[in-house]
Every structure is written in structure tokens, then in C-alpha cells.
Amino acid sequence: MSGARDTGADFEALARRRLHEAGLRATQPRVLVYSLLREAGGHRSVDEIVELLRQRGRPIPRMSVYNVVSDLQAASLLMCADVGPGRALYEAGETWHHHFVCRGCGDVQDVECLEGRKPCLEPPPTLDAEVDEAQVIFRGLCHRCAPAREGPRD
């Protein structure tokens, strides 16, 4: 069963290690969700995760995914991509970064953070609070939607 093409198993082994390092039990739902997000990449909603796992023949209940993403986020293994109101999107990245959201198609792209760690922006001194994170959302039209808006002549 240790075939060279069984890449899914590699992601699951990594997931188990990461979970233990974070002091969390390596339960089946946690391993499945974390390795899915590492393997598939991108920004996924809870229901997308449920659907992707179902398609792969490893169905788990929706509520379990909510539990898992909440625990993994608290352990900094996942981050929730702030892309405005609406459903939450999760991703399994390692480095701090920001997001671009297209007003046309809703597509979300990662935007590298100049600092690479948080907090990357200085909060104004007038703000009386302990800031530990500054997340930026860039909005506009992506390279595919921009031409379509302002007249589609090249």
C-alpha cells in the first residue's frame, strides 16, 4: 500500500505530524480536512470541503467540518481568508498574506505580504488597542473581467 503514486497518503502523514506538533489529536476528520486543503489548495468554504471529501469517497458531516476548521484555525494550522461578508473561506497556507477579490467574478487571489508575517501594517497610534494582525483586502477587476467592463475591444 506504499505505492509511489499514493500521494494522498503523504499529505495525510504530514497532516498527522502537524496535528501532533500542535497538541491536537490526529482524528480522521481533522486529517482529512487538513490534507484536503493542503492538497487541493485555494480558498474553500465549509460546504466546498464537505463536497470535495464526498467526491473522494471520504464523506464527513458538515458539522464536523465546522468543528475541525474552528479547532485548526485556533491552532494556526488554517487561516480564514477575509474576503468580505458572506461565507467564510479557509486555506492551509504557511505564510501571512493578503487577498484580492474580483468584483466581477468573485475570484479570490493571494497577494503576497511585504512583511510576510503579522502584523504587517502599523496601526495608527490613535487606536487604543493591542493589534496582532492587519489583513488587507484588495478589490477591483481581475485581468479577465476588466476588459469586458470597459468595452471589449482588446
Place this chain on the structure above:
Amino acid sequence: MSGARDTGADFEALARRRLHEAGLRATQPRVLVYSLLREAGGHRSVDEIVELLRQRGRPIPRMSVYNVVSDLQAASLLMCADVGPGRALYEAGETWHHHFVCRGCGDVQDVECLEGRKPCLEPPPTLDAEVDEAQVIFRGLCHRCAPAREGPRD
């Protein structure tokens, strides 16, 4: 009926003017929602707006508020405060600014923007898109929640 203490009427007159300037009909729901947000200030969800208007004896249906905030946002009379996933919060500010969200109590504070207009941050040149807005969410603990977390001494 033009009493000197009837300040609500002043907000409504302003609302009517702003709506006409924006090329929108000054209908009752629009005037009520816009003048409420100007008068009450803060960051309000649709259901909060419904409740506040009901309390003031000017009830309007929830769906109407959704229509109004959507139209007024398109006309740049309102802005939607990005404070992460969940329900959308609206405000009637004039100048571009950012937000601080407390992890403890969920309170939202305005954070002045260094530029005061959008887009205030340069998107990285690697991003192939037309960016027109960069909204920043600062997160952490507000001055009331911070002491409570790290031991309430002092």
C-alpha cells in the same frame, strides 16, 4: 411642524438632497435608512436598521432595507464595512477609512486611513488586476478586553 428641536427632519432633508444629487429617487425607505445611519452613526447590520426604525415608529420591511442598502452602496452613499465573514455592516461615512475588530467583544472601531481616499495601498506589481480599493482590517484586543485576557492585575 418645523420646530427647532426636530433634528430628525434636518437629517431627512439632507438625505433627500444627497439622494437627488446621486440621481436616485428620494423614496421613504431610502430617506429613512440613510438619515438613520447618519444620525445614529456606527456600523449597522440590516436587521439592526430594521429594529431601530421599528423602535422609532417608522417600521419598514427587511427586504426594503436590503434593497436600499444595495442601491445606496452602488451610489457610494453608504459603504459596507469589511469586518470578516458573517453579516454585512453598513455605515454612512464620507471619508475612506479602515476598521479595527476586537477578538474579545467583537466591537468595531473606525481607523483613520493615512491617505483618506482609495486606493490607499499600492497593490504589488505581481498582481495582474485593476485595483480600486484596499481595505484593511486590524484585529486584536481592545483596551477593555486586553487586560481581562492576560491576568486582571493593574
Place this chain on the structure above:
DNA sequence: GTTTTTGTTTTGACTTAGTCAAAACTGTGA
């Protein structure tokens, strides 16, 4: 001032996203 036109509001049912609590289960350490 009345009528007309067209944009807006309203209604009610519906979808989607997320939460809650209690019972069943399963990793992990003894």
C-alpha cells in the same frame, strides 16, 4: 392639477450559512 410612466417597495416563501445540545464514539496514555 391630473394622469401616466416607470422605478421602487412590499409580500411571503425560499435558500444558504452557521449554531446548539446531547448522545455516540474513538484517539491516546496508563
Place this chain on the structure above:
DNA sequence: TCACAGTTTTGACTAAGTCAAAACAAAAAC
């Protein structure tokens, strides 16, 4: 292998937002 937390699972529930069609009212035309 056992036992005991910590997790998962179940199902019902609340909250947030959407849809479509009929009723209405603001602004323009007469």
C-alpha cells in the same frame, strides 16, 4: 487492553440573504 477525555455525529434550529411577482408611489408629462 482499558478507561477517560476530547471529538464526532445527529438532527433540529436560528440567522442572513435571495427571488419573483403584485402593489405602490415619486417624478415627469400633459
